[in-house]
Amino acid sequence: MKSTFPLFPDSASTLSGHVDALFIVWSLVSLFFTILIAGLIVVLMSRYRRRHPEEVGADERAALWLEVLWSAVPLAIMLAMFAWGTKVFFELYRPPADAVEYTAIGKQWMWKVQHPEGQSEINALHIPVGQPVKIKLASEDVIHSFYIPAFRVKQDAVPGRYTSLWFNPTKPGVYHLFCAEYCGTEHSRMIGSVIVMEPRDYETWMAGGTPGKSMVASGSDLFTSLACATCHRPSPGVTQRGPSLEGVFGSQVKLADGRAVTADDNYVRESILNPLAKVVAGYDPVMPTFQGQVSEEQLTQLIAYVRSLGPTGAAPAGGTGGTPAAGTPAASGVTNPSSAEKDATSPLNTAGQTQGAAQKPPQK
Amino acid sequence: MDTTVARSPILPTPETSFERPNYLNAEYGWKSWLFTLDHKRIALLYLLSVTVFFGLGGTFAGLIRLELLTPEGDLMGPDTYNRVFTMHGIIMVFFFLIPAIPAVLGNFLVPLMIGAKDLAMPRLNLASWYVYNLGGLFTLWAIVNGGVDTGWTFYTPFSTTYSNTYVVPTALGIFITGFSTIFTALNFIVTIHRMRAPGLNWFRLPLFIWSTYATSLIIMLGTPVIAITILLVGAERLLGLGIFNPKLGGDPVLFEHLFWFYSHPAVYIMILPAMGVISELIGHFARKKVFGYRVVAFASVAIAVLGFLVWGHHLFVAGESIYSATVFSVLSMLVAVPSAVKVFNWTATLYEGSISFQTPMLYALGFIGLFTIGGLTGVMVATLGIDPHVHDTYFIVAHFHYVMVGGTIMAYLGGIHYWWPKMTGRLYPGFLSKLSALLVFVGFNLTFFPQFILGYMGMPRRYWSYPPEFQVLNVLSTAGATVLAVGYTLPLCYFAWSIKYGKRSGDNPWGANSLEWDTPSPPPTENFYTTPVVTHGPYEYTREDVHNRTTQEANFG
Numbered sequence: 001m002k003s004t005f006p007l008f009p010d011s012a013s014t015l016s017g018h019v020d021a022l023f024i025v026w027s028l029v030s031l032f033f034t035i036l037i038a039g040l041i042v043v044l045m046s047r048y049r050r051r052h053p054e055e056v057g058a059d060e061r062a063a064l065w066l067e068v069l070w071s072a073v074p075l076a077i078m079l080a081m082f083a084w085g086t087k088v089f090f091e092l093y094r095p096p097a098d099a100v101e102y103t104a105i106g107k108q109w110m111w112k113v114q115h116p117e118g119q120s121e122i123n124a125l126h127i128p129v130g131q132p133v134k135i136k137l138a139s140e141d142v143i144h145s146f147y148i149p150a151f152r153v154k155q156d157a158v159p160g161r162y163t164s165l166w167f168n169p170t171k172p173g174v175y176h177l178f179c180a181e182y183c184g185t186e187h188s189r190m191i192g193s194v195i196v197m198e199p200r201d202y203e204t205w206m207a208g209g210t211p212g213k214s215m216v217a218s219g220s221d222l223f224t225s226l227a228c229a230t231c232h233r234p235s236p237g238v239t240q241r242g243p244s245l246e247g248v249f250g251s252q253v254k255l256a257d258g259r260a261v262t263a264d265d266n267y268v269r270e271s272i273l274n275p276l277a278k279v280v281a282g283y284d285p286v287m288p289t290f291q292g293q294v295s296e297e298q299l300t301q302l303i304a305y306v307r308s309l310g311p312t313g314a315a316p317a318g319g320t321g322g323t324p325a326a327g328t329p330a331a332s333g334v335t336n337p338s339s340a341e342k343d344a345t346s347p348l349n350t351a352g353q354t355q356g357a358a359q360k361p362p363q364k
Numbered sequence: 365m366d367t368t369v370a371r372s373p374i375l376p377t378p379e380t381s382f383e384r385p386n387y388l389n390a391e392y393g394w395k396s397w398l399f400t401l402d403h404k405r406i407a408l409l410y411l412l413s414v415t416v417f418f419g420l421g422g423t424f425a426g427l428i429r430l431e432l433l434t435p436e437g438d439l440m441g442p443d444t445y446n447r448v449f450t451m452h453g454i455i456m457v458f459f460f461l462i463p464a465i466p467a468v469l470g471n472f473l474v475p476l477m478i479g480a481k482d483l484a485m486p487r488l489n490l491a492s493w494y495v496y497n498l499g500g501l502f503t504l505w506a507i508v509n510g511g512v513d514t515g516w517t518f519y520t521p522f523s524t525t526y527s528n529t530y531v532v533p534t535a536l537g538i539f540i541t542g543f544s545t546i547f548t549a550l551n552f553i554v555t556i557h558r559m560r561a562p563g564l565n566w567f568r569l570p571l572f573i574w575s576t577y578a579t580s581l582i583i584m585l586g587t588p589v590i591a592i593t594i595l596l597v598g599a600e601r602l603l604g605l606g607i608f609n610p611k612l613g614g615d616p617v618l619f620e621h622l623f624w625f626y627s628h629p630a631v632y633i634m635i636l637p638a639m640g641v642i643s644e645l646i647g648h649f650a651r652k653k654v655f656g657y658r659v660v661a662f663a664s665v666a667i668a669v670l671g672f673l674v675w676g677h678h679l680f681v682a683g684e685s686i687y688s689a690t691v692f693s694v695l696s697m698l699v700a701v702p703s704a705v706k707v708f709n710w711t712a713t714l715y716e717g718s719i720s721f722q723t724p725m726l727y728a729l730g731f732i733g734l735f736t737i738g739g740l741t742g743v744m745v746a747t748l749g750i751d752p753h754v755h756d757t758y759f760i761v762a763h764f765h766y767v768m769v770g771g772t773i774m775a776y777l778g779g780i781h782y783w784w785p786k787m788t789g790r791l792y793p794g795f796l797s798k799l800s801a802l803l804v805f806v807g808f809n810l811t812f813f814p815q816f817i818l819g820y821m822g823m824p825r826r827y828w829s830y831p832p833e834f835q836v837l838n839v840l841s842t843a844g845a846t847v848l849a850v851g852y853t854l855p856l857c858y859f860a861w862s863i864k865y866g867k868r869s870g871d872n873p874w875g876a877n878s879l880e881w882d883t884p885s886p887p888p889t890e891n892f893y894t895t896p897v898v899t900h901g902p903y904e905y906t907r908e909d910v911h912n913r914t915t916q917e918a919n920f921g
Contacts, residue, residue, distance in 0.1 A: 041711060048717045049719050058652065058716035067705065158616055187828070
């Protein structure tokens with residue numbers, strides 16, 4: 001499939017062509033100026049070469065208009081390219097609403113990828129062609145960087161927070177997956193393949209694997225086994241020690257210090273690992289930390305579960321998180337602009353933990 | 365000598381000038397060198413030190429290119445390779461590129477170019493050389509003991525928690541060496557303010573002085589930030605204080621901000637003095653006032669100031685918000701304007717000039733071509749839509765080598781070739797030196813141009829092994845590195861040879877008219893027999909001026 005001496009990378013996503021166009025135009029502009037400068041130097045060199053050892057150059061003929069010209073022209077070109085480049089960049093980093101979210105966790109020295117349905121793979125990512133995919137990134141240890149050259153996308157996986165990237169593959173095939181941020185001994189072997197398949201082949205591949213529990217189901221199990229439910233599950237007549245998590249995800253949460261934050265991936269993550277950092281208004285700072293007790297993988301499962309309780313309709317918008325409208329804080333300290341859409345399906349409304357396992361994320 | 369005539373030219377007495385008392389024959393013995401307070405001798409001490417480090421860094425570069433000749437990692441293990449590219453980066457950046465032009469050429473030339481007897485603080489100047497070497501010894505000690513494998517960027521939490529190598533001794537070496545650059549910068553700023561010769565106002569200063577001044581400002585303001593950052597890395601690594609490691613409550617991206625807040629301006633510490641050298645070479649070898657002198661001078665200051673506002677362009681894919689990325693992108697483009705203006709002004713200087721193609725000028729012209737490519741690709745990677753794809757690939761490696769090697773090292777070598785007769789009173793072989801300029805130019809392009817293509821193809825940097833389809837371009841790159849190595853070794857040989865066997869240059873082999881050529885070559889310890897009085901700007905040539913000054917066949921070799 002691959003030629004032995006290619007000079008240009010595969011172009012296999014909806015946006016790779018946009019990046020290439022920007023790159024090619026910039027290269028032509030650069031080529032023009034390089035040839036202009038080099039050509040001028042060669043011409044002036046031969047025209048004004050010293051013909052006598054004591055010859056001197058002419059007096060300077062200062063020309064302010066020239067200085068202005070060659071400041072303004074590069075500036076104008078750069079600002080135009082800046083505008084174009086920023087447009088492409090925003091496209092690259094703002095996933096569409098229908099992107100399916102996969103999770104990739106970097107650790108020295110491999111990528112562990114999890115499908116929303118629960119399948120997991122090491123150093124490989126199978127995806128159907130034509131389906132927008134959002135990859136949520138986390139790291140177990142040091143900074144890694146998730147890089148698929150054929151899609152022209154790259155994003156660092158930074159320990160302690162979530163980042164994400166997205167793409168929409170257009171061409172079936174096998175593409176490189178690299179770790180681009182130096183991460184230690186086997187950095188150059190932290191590589192894998194992205195396998196883009198026709199939807200039919202993808203279905204076959206999915207059916208062939210051993211289906212694990214879905215992210216949400218695993219998260220629900222953890223929610224019980226880590227005893228999160230003791231405080232975070234409402235039961236009538238008992239004063240709750242922690243806020244109910246129902247409908248929280250994606251909404252604005254009012255904090256004890258008066259601030260309000262959006263309950264996104266990074267907020268839920270922080271609340272698990274460092275619970276006292278942002279305490280919800282109306283509750284005492286009593287939650288213990290789970291730092292060291294849950295792995296990155298378990299964290300993403302827990303978050304997937306918490307998300308499944310919330311108004312996910314607004315969910316995976318942008319790298320900066322959803323921005324629901326602000327509302328009046330409810331008694332629980334939580335406003336939930338769209339809870340009405342979802343509450344009927346929430347597992348917390350029904351008794352029993354097995355319900356959680358039946359929950360599936362919205363599938364496309 | 366007539367003391368009332370401004371800038372009286374030295375009589376052409378090439379046969380006798382070398383025997384006159386000068387800074388080289390004023391004293392003899394190792395003590396006269398190790399305890400010297402003469403800025404010219406300290407410059408030569410620095411020349412020796414940075415050459416040793418350049419050789420070491422170059423050897424590591426050679427090992428990298430050899431390993432990458434084949435896709436499999438076969439020459440050395442991955443741990444060794446990681447140490448090799450780390451040491452290459454650390455040595456080249458902190459122990460060669462940053463000190464090279466300021467500490468060698470700057471030390472030698474700043475007092476000579478402004479008509480002063482020495483730098484304002486000679487003891488501080490000598491101390492800076494000792495501090496530099498002390499820092500270097502720490503780093504060498506770390507190398508001998510097994511090296512460090514974090515990359516020159518020391519990204520956390522890898523450097524603070526996960527690396528099992530000599531991070532702290534190496535970082536301490538950089539910390540210590542930072543003080544030597546601060547000493548030098550402080551000395552330059554005070555000297556340029558306080559010790560200019562009578563009549564030498566700011567707009568009669570050679571452009572090299574302007575760029576050295578701008579560089580010194582960056583060093584003074586930026587170096588403390590890297591020093592603090594290194595201390596924080598040490599505190600986390602040794603004491604377990606949570607600063608950068610999220611498992612201890614820290615933030616790894618904070619390190620990236622702190623690191624690049626210094627290390628991006630550090631790029632301008634490396635390139636601004638080089639631009640100063642090029643302005644000198646273009647002006648003097650075209651025997652014409654540098655076009656738009658004031659614009660070029662202020663462009664240096666503009667680069668120094670704007671350079672502090674662009675560090676975030678290293679973090680476009682590091683989790684920085686897309687809005688701050690937008691701000692850093694546009695600021696990065698603004699800093700490219702003064703650089704572009706300089707290139708156009710140098711080119712315009714050639715118009716109606718009297719251009720001679722001696723070796724220093726060949727290096728200068730090579731600089732303009734390579735720096736143009738380095739600068740343009742720099743603006744490309746500052747463009748938000750392109751950076752995510754090429755970030756941390758060989759495209760970046762190629763880009764910054766075009767600026768650092770194609771720019772700074774070309775200018776450094778051009779400068780050494782230009783001022784070598786001033787430093788030693790000797791000429792070097794003309795043909796060999798022109799050959800070396802050609803080899804460096806060709807070898808450089810062959811080494812680094814293929815890396816642009818590799819980078820856009822997606823080959824990540826710091827890879828010990830790579831997919832086989834990248835091999836052809838890597839072989840080209842390694843072949844180029846071989847040519848480059850020959851190009852760099854040649855000057856080392858003929859310069860060493862010329863110290864003893866080179867033809868006497870006389871005082872002014874170029875017929876140049878700036879202050880440093882108004883005194884014998886090599887200069888006396890006190891630089892000038894009488895304090896020069898300056899009546900006009902630099903690069904203002906007249907025919908009789910040149911006739912009176914030229915002491916040697918102008919087109920030697």
